[in-house]
Amino acid sequence: MGGAETDRGQTTEYPVSSTSPGGRMGGAASDHGQTSADSRAEPAVPEHQRELRARLLPPRRGLQETAPLPIYDELVEEIFLLLPTPTDLIRASAACVSFYRLVARRSFLRRFRKLHAPPLLGFLDHGREFIPAIPPHPSAPAADALALAADFSLSFLTREPYLTPAHYWDIEDVRGGRVLLSRHPFHDLSLAVCDPLHRQYLLLPPIPAFEGWASLYNLRTGWQTFLGDDEEAVEETSFTVVSISQWGNWLGAIMFSSSTGQWRQSPWIGGFAFFNQCRYAYGCFYGLTECRQKLLVLDTWKMEFSLADLPPEARGSSERDVDISFVEAGEGITGMFVHPGNTYSISYLTKRNNGGSSSQWKLEKTIPLDFTGSRFMGSSGMHLLLRCWREFPSPDLGTFTLDIKTFQFERVASQYGAYIYSNFPPSLLSSPTISSGAENEAEEMLEQGGAASSSA
Template sequence: MGGAATARPEHRRELRARLLPPRHGLQGTAPLPIHDELVEEIFLLLPTPTDLIRASAACVSFYRLVASRSFLRRFRKLHAPPLLGFLDHGREFIPAIRPHPSAPAADAVALAADFSLSFLTRDPYFTHAHYWDIEDVRNGRVLISRHPFHDLSLAVCDPLHRRYLLLPPIPEFEGWASLYNLRTGWQTFLGDEEEAVEETSFTVVSISQWGNWLGAIMFSSSTGQWRPSPWIEGFAFFNQCRYAYGCFYGVTECRQKLLVLDTRKMEFSLADLPPEARGSSERDVDIAFVEAGEGITGMFVHPGHTYNSISYLIKRNNGESSSEWRLEKTIPLDFTGSRFMGSSGRFHTTPCRMLHSSLL
């Protein structure tokens, strides 16, 4: 009796050993590694730059990925800067108001920034700041030009950090400097440095018409140099010029064609406008372009003063021609007699009712 009782536990131990795997087999199982490509796609889904900073602080590999040039370019293309408000030509800043989510940041900027540009007078060259005209505003930067009765200089200012960059004179090649001094058919705009990583990088693009010839010249803050486009003949002048995803879009004088300047190639192209956007001498159509996100360019079309609706069309930037614009929606308005005031980034404005505008 006693011997049978002592043998039973040993039998159980042998049976358990046959059923269970070795302990070292369980300990050897490791989680599958998460590749950097997958981590990058996850980080791109984070809603704000603040969330991205918190995630990058988790470990060195995350920080290294987030700090890479390619990732920063992708993140900034997907996450537009917040709307802070408007800056009019009188240098009055009109901040976003509640319940807009950017209202607290806009109030802080209104207190901290110098929109009168008085910091320019610290440099004797600038003398009085009011001798400079505002040409364009984008991503918190202000492009200003000196009054025609002075020397026609250009400068880009940062009102929040109270700093500026005086652009070098337009060089005398292919008659560009002479044309700028004449200011004949001349338009100047701020653009983005498409391949830049630093938020301080920008471009300045000037478009000029001389008779039947059209050309453009671009300054890059990264290189500190001007780069011209080839002159082209037979193009009508830009109307209603707007910027989106590295391209300037304008309507020709006949209001039937879309003229596009690709600043990455510094080349002009001409394409048909969609039917909704075509105008005539009897039909004065307003057009504005925005960056709709994920590589989609949006076009707002207002058929004229007597219409109380706006059409919104989209096109993906994947090599398609502009004839492939697709009507996305029609936006009703409760008023007539309006015109587009401007557009920047992902935002657009009309008077009387703000649909959004990101001038700053």
């Protein structure tokens, strides 16, 4: 270290902070020949700075004193909710007993099913035959398990002596693992909703004597019945049944809610004797008017009909057939797929819900088709379902999905059915899709008992 001579001839040492290229501390000898101090000595620090550093820096502890932070169930639950598919969740639950108990909780499964649409497992035809998804589709294993576990013959309907055999029931619609049935001959106006996987059913109460409805049901003219979701219900077992009927030049609708157990009626709307290509998205049923220039919308929350303009891409005529389908695109956005007849492309448009009158359909993408022909079958989650075929070499290619995120086609099945069947696979993720209320109470008691035993 270097030094400076004072008035009394003594030398004061100054610390040297530079380092030589060789890694050793460098320093010059003082005028009296003294050498630098030991390089291992700490630099001189004023006392007030030492006290300040002692107050700011936490005390050092050895590694043996550090304990790992516990992973709380709430954090694990939030992580599991981010898993992309039910298969990933099942694999995660198999890691340990505590994970399985968390995933098996009814409250967690309710949250997971609300965030993740049930996967497409196959199709149902009018004869109640299940057509499963085939490899390499990711739902193929779950579809095979469903085919073994479910009773699509609906033989469980005959458990009650007053019910007619299953072959007297016709399929009207399928949604979310539920099957809507009507009994024929239709003189008694009987409707039922059943769950083939869990072998449960619910007979709907008789339809009240709303104006004009009794004669329509007896004639069964211009009558369509659909399954819908009860968006305002707390339980995932809740559903709605909507019937749309034509009465001369008038249209009307009635809706049954499993949450209230009651029917309600919409006002009749005049001047529309046509409701074609009816599709469902976000609690609304969409159909084309007879002129194919307007979109007729039934809002099941308000139970009101309204008219909306179609974008130019979707307008048809008697000479121009246009195929239209709707999807729930997420984040309050409704998607519309449009395929004009005799063309080899599909247009995808979006519109934000609750956007007011200024909200217009926006063209997002045009997707080319590598098929001779195709026909929309509906939607499942964020996928459009369509039947595709070629004239050569194979006359029928089967059923495909079109992902609205990647716009890629994926083959689901070699055949096609009239109704799309989507549900969670028969595992810890599956639960009854209909309930009379007794099952809910029993499940709540089991869940509370499991929570008490795990905390003990």
